[in-house]
Amino acid sequence: MARPRTPLLDRTRIAAAALRLVDDHGTLTIPALAAALGVRPSALYHHVDGRAGIIALLREDLCTSIAEGDYWDQPWEPALTAWAHSYRDAFAAHPGLVSLLATAPLTEPFLHVMYDRAVAVLRDAGFAEKATLSVITALESFVLGSALDLVAPSVMIDLVDQTATPHLAGALAALPSRPARADQAFELGLRAQLAGYRTLLAP
Template sequence: MPRPRTPLLDRRRIGAGALRVADEQGALSIPALARELGVAPSALYHHVSGREEIVALMREELTREAGPDDWDPSQPWEPSLEAWARSYRAAFAAHPGAVPLLATAPLAEPFMHAKYERVAALLLAAGFAAGQVMPLINALENFILGSALDLVAPPVMVSDVARETAPHLSAVLDGTPADHRRAELAFDTGLRALLTGFRALLPR
């Protein structure tokens, strides 16, 4: 039989398929990925060495979907870091099921190292000490990943509150949006608080 003009499988298809599986199932397995792509599990190993490389392909696909970084490291560090945080959150919010997997896998890919290099250079140029930079990045990432999951959480996360027994909570909930604005407001508030706190940590 003639060979198909378009290969059934390539590295980009594997990365995109793995993101779909993680989104739908909240986990990733080789058999599930093979079913998603319509191939035998053994076919995957013609293109990848194993699970770690598949996770790397997922990150690469996520980065491709997010597009180029749109923040300028020559600008002041606060607006630049805010722009990075917002783009990072938007990328993960598109694939919330993949967040636990990608967030717990070490970053071994050179293209990811290049992204972190820009952020590290930004913070060092701002005057932060070398020992502060990774804790600052990790703290911001932790917040971003949680915020990405919050975007796909129910609009109302605290419900059925009895006003008689929890009057203060009821009062603040009265002013809390009951739609997607709740997550947006929480992200904006938290990001501003983090950046304000980072500023206070700058060495004098």
């Protein structure tokens, strides 16, 4: 049997190529993905429902390990702490996905199950039901920013004039080097956020 002129496609190969594209360029388009795979754009639609379907594939690849964690078998504070660390590590490995996935609706049932468990843990701990998703969303926003900070330049505030801004210069000098700088900020921010959440609980 003769070999096909175009490479055989499947969802795994499409997802891997899309992830490489986002990692390398920070963007995802159907024409660019088709070119990377050596096929016509129309060939992709036999396997995925357009760009939204490709984003769903990427989210499944990245978030399955986060969703399958056993965080929600613990009390709310260690649960959120473990979840935040796992979430940050996953997105730090592929920072280009942050804006792509964070702005796409969550339609995947496996993620719905994860959020359902998170809401249940918070509600059972005493958080008002109307506050549970706000708690989760605020934590996610912090985690995604922290993931980007992990891959940011080691010096984000540069060319500081020590004479004109001595307080800033001193604070910068006291910071550890990367990645400890990002880790320190993440741990401090996470502790502060959890402390703030405690105030939402009834005495």
